[in-house]
Amino acid sequence: xxxxxxxxxxxxxxxxxxxxxxxxxxxxxxxxxxxxxxxxxxxxxxxxxxxxxxxxxxxxxxxxxxxxxxxxxxxxxxxxxxxxxxxxxxxxxxxxxxxxxxxxxxxxxxxxxxxxxxxxxxxxxxxxxxxxxxxxxxxxxxxxxxxxxxxxxxxxxxxxxxxxxxxxxxxxxxxxxxxxxxxxxxxxxxxxxxxxxxxxxxxxxxxxxxxxxxxxxxxxxxxxxxxxxxxxxxxxxxxxxxxxxxxxxxxxxxxxxxxxxxxxxxxxxxxxxxxxxxxxxxxxxxxxxxxxxxxxxxxxxxxxxxxxxx
Amino acid sequence: xxxxxxxxxxxxxxxxxxxxxxxxxxxxxxxxxxxxxxxxxxxxxxxxxxxxxxxxxxxxxxxxxxx
Numbered sequence: 001x002x003x004x005x006x007x008x009x010x011x012x013x014x015x016x017x018x019x020x021x022x023x024x025x026x027x028x029x030x031x032x033x034x035x036x037x038x039x040x041x042x043x044x045x046x047x048x049x050x051x052x053x054x055x056x057x058x059x060x061x062x063x064x065x066x067x068x069x070x071x072x073x074x075x076x077x078x079x080x081x082x083x084x085x086x087x088x089x090x091x092x093x094x095x096x097x098x099x100x101x102x103x104x105x106x107x108x109x110x111x112x113x114x115x116x117x118x119x120x121x122x123x124x125x126x127x128x129x130x131x132x133x134x135x136x137x138x139x140x141x142x143x144x145x146x147x148x149x150x151x152x153x154x155x156x157x158x159x160x161x162x163x164x165x166x167x168x169x170x171x172x173x174x175x176x177x178x179x180x181x182x183x184x185x186x187x188x189x190x191x192x193x194x195x196x197x198x199x200x201x202x203x204x205x206x207x208x209x210x211x212x213x214x215x216x217x218x219x220x221x222x223x224x225x226x227x228x229x230x231x232x233x234x235x236x237x238x239x240x241x242x243x244x245x246x247x248x249x250x251x252x253x254x255x256x257x258x259x260x261x262x263x264x265x266x267x268x269x270x271x272x273x274x275x276x277x278x279x280x281x282x283x284x285x286x287x288x289x290x291x292x293x294x295x296x297x298x299x300x301x302x303x304x305x306x307x308x309x310x
Numbered sequence: 311x312x313x314x315x316x317x318x319x320x321x322x323x324x325x326x327x328x329x330x331x332x333x334x335x336x337x338x339x340x341x342x343x344x345x346x347x348x349x350x351x352x353x354x355x356x357x358x359x360x361x362x363x364x365x366x367x368x369x370x371x372x373x374x375x376x377x
Contacts, residue, residue: 186318220328232339262313287366292335293357299331303354310311
């Protein structure tokens, strides 16, 4: 059975609100290794254009178009059993367009929706996947990460095009090409972009990377201080092209990192962008080191905080 | 440079109570040109057995870690 050439639009929903729910088919053994979602379009959805949170090793998104959605497209994997095999999330040949002419606050329209918007939301892989029908309120929205991040997730985007992204929405809210998913407390996988095309993208419209919220610093979440996943975000761009309105940092190869007070300002070429709460860099050897305890008490012995110093 | 890193969030619930179990796994952003050296200071007892992996787009990236 194939699911192709469908369009979702005008979707509202505070708890759900994605354009479509597309998971791998548990009755097809091949999809436990690789699942592809392709040829789908969405506009004006409250959450992600589609959501996929499957038990698989690799998920590929291909040939899609998204216009003026509140939350960007993303895909997630839940697969603790294969976490050391290198889980992969890949997006190819996808067009992501900013705000449309269709207003969020139409005169006499009976509704007015004022919110931040972005075109792409950081993918994630975690120990547990989610069913197509999430049966608990705490599990919603469906793309919310509710279990520990897997060891390594390889996120690759090839030939994406972002078109017409201003730094503010028409209603004055943040508007950006990509954002970090708000539940990525543990880890934001490195996002690697190749051959990306930006058309009419303003200087501060690349991203907004949030600081870990102070509310995470409590006994039932992260302990004495907030979890540090968002602060260790790394996004890399290679062979990028720009046309029309072009950001000041526009170069073929560059990186975007979070505003990490103990790291970012010490990297020689990085430049801070206050409105994005992020830094752009020219450092090809930026990377991420992941380490973990392999002792039996890895879940209940505290080694943190750990300081990475140079 | 002094990057303070936490372990993972407690995502385990036992009925009304949180699990008080947090995975000791640490993803840390680094700049790893030739001969870069990082000191990792643990404020708790380090595990006896640990696994490390460096991920970078540049295959020449590398670093020395001192614990």
